[in-house]
Amino acid sequence: QKEVEQNSGPLSVPEGAIASLNCTYSDRVSQSFFWYRQYSGKSPELIMSIYSNGDKEDGRFTAQLNKASQYVSLLIRDSQPSDSATYLCAFDNQAGTALIFGKGTTLSVSS
Amino acid sequence: KAGVTQTPRYLIKTRGQQVTLSCSPISGHRSVSWYQQTPGQGLQFLFEYFSETQRNKGNFPGRFSGRQFSNSRSEMNVSTLELGDSALYLCASSLAGGPSEQYFGPGTRLTVT
Numbered sequence: 001q002k003e004v005e006q007n008s009g010p011l012s013v014p015e016g017a018i019a020s021l022n023c024t025y026s027d028r029v030s031q032s033f034f035w036y037r038q039y040s041g042k043s044p045e046l047i048m049s050i051y052s053n054g055d056k057e058d059g060r061f062t063a064q065l066n067k068a069s070q071y072v073s074l075l076i077r078d079s080q081p082s083d084s085a086t087y088l089c090a091f092d093n094q095a096g097t098a099l100i101f102g103k104g105t106t107l108s109v110s111s
Numbered sequence: 112k113a114g115v116t117q118t119p120r121y122l123i124k125t126r127g128q129q130v131t132l133s134c135s136p137i138s139g140h141r142s143v144s145w146y147q148q149t150p151g152q153g154l155q156f157l158f159e160y161f162s163e164t165q166r167n168k169g170n171f172p173g174r175f176s177g178r179q180f181s182n183s184r185s186e187m188n189v190s191t192l193e194l195g196d197s198a199l200y201l202c203a204s205s206l207a208g209g210p211s212e213q214y215f216g217p218g219t220r221l222t223v224t
Contacts, residue, residue: 005211032211034212036215042217043156043199043201043215043217043218044201046212046213046214046215049212088153090154092219093167097134097159097161097166097167098156098169100153101146101155102153103155104153
């Protein structure tokens with residue numbers, strides 16, 4: 001059974017701080033990893049994809065992947081109240097035809 | 112480019128009825144995936160279609176079915192509705208299917224009474 005583990009939170013950080021979100025996965029074959037942001041009452045929005053080991057930066061967001069440790073993380077620098085949302089990590093199944101999602105970490109950024 | 116559209120946005124049905132949900136992917140995207148989201152189970156994969164063929168199916172009963180048309184639009188059908196089918200049903204499209212980036216529609220909120 002392929003699984004994704006995320007700390008459900010809530011993770012609370014002050015405005016301007018770095019928020020660190022973590023995810024572990026069980027399937028060593030997975031090649032593709034994604035971070036989605038979901039605001040309350042809305043659908044998930046893709047914010048980062050990462051396919052190879054190391055870091056990938058996009059604006060205030062940095063995704064980090066370590067396939068040997070089966071670990072992916074998302075760092076949000078200079079956190080803003082508008083970043084308050086649930087963050088879902090996902091990875092592809094072995095056939096590459098489905099995404100397996102974690103249950104999400106709720107982030108709260110206080111001003 | 113227009114995003115993924117889903118209709119209807121909200122539905123209220125009674126137990127035993129059936130329902131059909133529709134999804135139009137982003138123009139040029141050929142893969143459509145369907146997910147069910149509930150507070151307890153999170154986002155769970157239902158099935159994925161690519162070029163009118165179902166390539167993968169999640170662990171859901173046969174009451175859940177789908178199809179894809181030649182224009183890549185997809186429909187999902189749930190027969191003999193149960194209270195536990197109340198959920199947000201999300202469709203996501205991607206360019207070529209597989210692990211490529213998926214973009215979600217706004218979802219259909221189904222309530223079964």
